[in-house]
Amino acid sequence: MKKYLLLPLLTLFLSTNLYAFPIPKDNEVSFDIIRKNKNIGSLITTFKKEDDKLQIRTILDIKVKVFLITVYKFFQDTTETWIEGEFVKIEGYTNFEDEREYYIEGNDLDENFIASGMDGELTLSNKILPLNYWNKKTLEEEEVFDTQKGIVRKITVQKLENDIFKMNNKNIEAEKYIMNASKNPKDKGPFPQYTLWYKDDELIKFEFINPKDKKVVTGIRNDLENN
Numbered sequence: 001m002k003k004y005l006l007l008p009l010l011t012l013f014l015s016t017n018l019y020a021f022p023i024p025k026d027n028e029v030s031f032d033i034i035r036k037n038k039n040i041g042s043l044i045t046t047f048k049k050e051d052d053k054l055q056i057r058t059i060l061d062i063k064v065k066v067f068l069i070t071v072y073k074f075f076q077d078t079t080e081t082w083i084e085g086e087f088v089k090i091e092g093y094t095n096f097e098d099e100r101e102y103y104i105e106g107n108d109l110d111e112n113f114i115a116s117g118m119d120g121e122l123t124l125s126n127k128i129l130p131l132n133y134w135n136k137k138t139l140e141e142e143e144v145f146d147t148q149k150g151i152v153r154k155i156t157v158q159k160l161e162n163d164i165f166k167m168n169n170k171n172i173e174a175e176k177y178i179m180n181a182s183k184n185p186k187d188k189g190p191f192p193q194y195t196l197w198y199k200d201d202e203l204i205k206f207e208f209i210n211p212k213d214k215k216v217v218t219g220i221r222n223d224l225e226n227n
Contacts, residue, residue, distance in 0.1 A: 020085065021135040022202050023047045023054075024223075029134065029202075031219040033062055035210075040064050041074075043219055045134060056080040058132065058147075072097050078104065078147045080130055087129055090115070094148045098188070104150035117150010118186055124152065131155075131181075133196055134203050139177055146181075153191065154182040163197060167204070168224060174199045 024047065033041040041062035048055045057079045064072035078092035092104035106115030106124075113124040124145070129135065131144040131153065138144055139157045146153050160176040174197040181191040192208040206219045 020137040022200070023049070024202075028223070029221070030223045031206075032222045033060075034218045034220060035064065035215055040217075045132075052084045054082040056082070056132070056134075058134075076148055078130075080132065080147075087113075090130060090145070090147065092147055092150070102149050104147060106145065106150070113145075115145065115150055117146075118184070119151050122150075122152065128152070133194070133206055136198055136201050136203070139179060139196075144181075149184070151184050153184070156180050165197075165205075167220065172199060172204065174204060 027047040027049070029045045031043040032039050033043060041060070043058070043060045045056060045058045048057070058076070059078075060074065060076040062072070062074040063070050073095075074097055075095040076092065078090065078094075080087060081089035086108075088108040090104060090106040092102075094102045094104065102117055104115070104117045106113055108126050111126055113126045113128050115122045115124060128143065128145050129138050129141055130147050131138060132147065139155075141155065143152050143154050145151075156179070158178040160178060162173055163176040164171055164173045166172070177196045177198070179194045179196060183190050189211040192211055195207045196203065197205040204221045204224065207216060209216055
């Protein structure tokens with residue numbers, strides 16, 4: 001672990017910049033999940049700071065209904081633990097629409113990160129980062145830890161020209177990226193290509209095409225007025 005044993009003034013400055021990603025003022029960020037112009041769920045991430053420890057809890061809850069009958073659902077509840085700016089622990093649960101369930105665990109142990117998920121126990125580098133799109137630094141990695149299935153995926157990222165679009169009746173200019181990830185032999189289908197938009201290093205929009213029905217699914221920040 002890195003230690004920040006510096007002068008008090010410098011330590012105070014570093015404490016607000018310890019993490020490679022922004023933390024919202026109210027310690028929460030929220031997205032609406034949109035499909036065919038209908039709200040089908042939410043993605044909510046909360047940040048809990050205690051001294052040099054930060055816990056990031058992400059809950060993704062999706063339900064698609066046709067004539068009031070739920071035809072698709074997906075649920076994920078994941079908590080990451082970071083200490084002094086380093087990812088050290090993860091606990092998660094994912095429930096896919098076809099009754100597949102995964103319990104995800106991972107902990108720093110000496111020079112390794114010991115994790116378990118869809119592929120059983122894995123011994124990984126303790127430098128691996130979780131695939132959380134909120135952390136834009138993840139896009140600089142070659143391999144990431146998939147928090148939905150507890151596996152490693154290789155990723156490739158392309159930076160596109162900045163995009164301007166309207167959100168909350170305001171024109172917003174944002175950085176735009178395309179991200180692709182490798183397919184695991186146990187995956188039921190390909191990992192979808194994600195388009196990601198960031199403003200001031202904060203994720204404000206994401207989009208992918210569902211491989212099954214080819215419909216576009218979009219996540220849009222609904223709390224920008226609060227942050």
